[in-house]
Amino acid sequence: MGANCKVVACMGFLAMTCLVGYASDPNQLQGFCIGINDPNAAMLVNGLLYKNPKNVTANDFFFEGIAISVNTKNKVVSNVTLVTATNFPGLNTLDVAMARINFAPYGENPPHLHPRGTEILTVLKGALLVGFITSNQDGNRFISKVLKKGEMFVFP
Numbered sequence: 001m002g003a004n005c006k007v008v009a010c011m012g013f014l015a016m017t018c019l020v021g022y023a024s025d026p027n028q029l030q031g032f033c034i035g036i037n038d039p040n041a042a043m044l045v046n047g048l049l050y051k052n053p054k055n056v057t058a059n060d061f062f063f064e065g066i067a068i069s070v071n072t073k074n075k076v077v078s079n080v081t082l083v084t085a086t087n088f089p090g091l092n093t094l095d096v097a098m099a100r101i102n103f104a105p106y107g108e109n110p111p112h113l114h115p116r117g118t119e120i121l122t123v124l125k126g127a128l129l130v131g132f133i134t135s136n137q138d139g140n141r142f143i144s145k146v147l148k149k150g151e152m153f154v155f156p
Helices: 002-022
Strands: 042-045 048-051 077-083 098-103 118-124 126-133 142-148 152-155
Touching: 126 152, 142 152
Parallel strands: none
Antiparallel strands: 042 048, 077 098, 118 152, 126 142
C-alpha cells in the first residue's frame, strides 16, 4: 500500500509539473507588420497588404510629426495631432496610438471615448485641468486634477 501511494504521489507531482511548464503565453507570430500602399512591394497577410519583413528599415519605426506645433485657432481652441498606423506604419498591429494636443488658453478637448483603450497624458508646458467621468456603475463621478509641467494622468 505504501508503494502505491508513492507511485500516485509521484505521478501527481509529474502531472502538476507538466501543467506548469505549459502554462505560458505563446510566442508572437510576428514582431511587427508594417502597412504599405504599394502592391508591388508588399505581401498579403490576412487579406491586407504589408511590407515584406526583409525590406523593413529603421525609417518604418520613425515618426517626426509629433514635434510640430499646430494651429489652435478653432472652436475648441486646441488641436490634436493623432498618430496611428494610418500615418505611422510602424504602429500597425501593435494596438498603440499616440497624440499631441496643443491647447491655447481656455482650450478644451471635447468629451470622447476610448473603447478598450487607455490614454496617458503628460503636460510638457503650462498647466492643464484634466479629468474623466466614471461609468454608470460608479454613479458617473467626475474625477479631475490640475496637472503642471512634467506631471502625468491616466484615463482608463
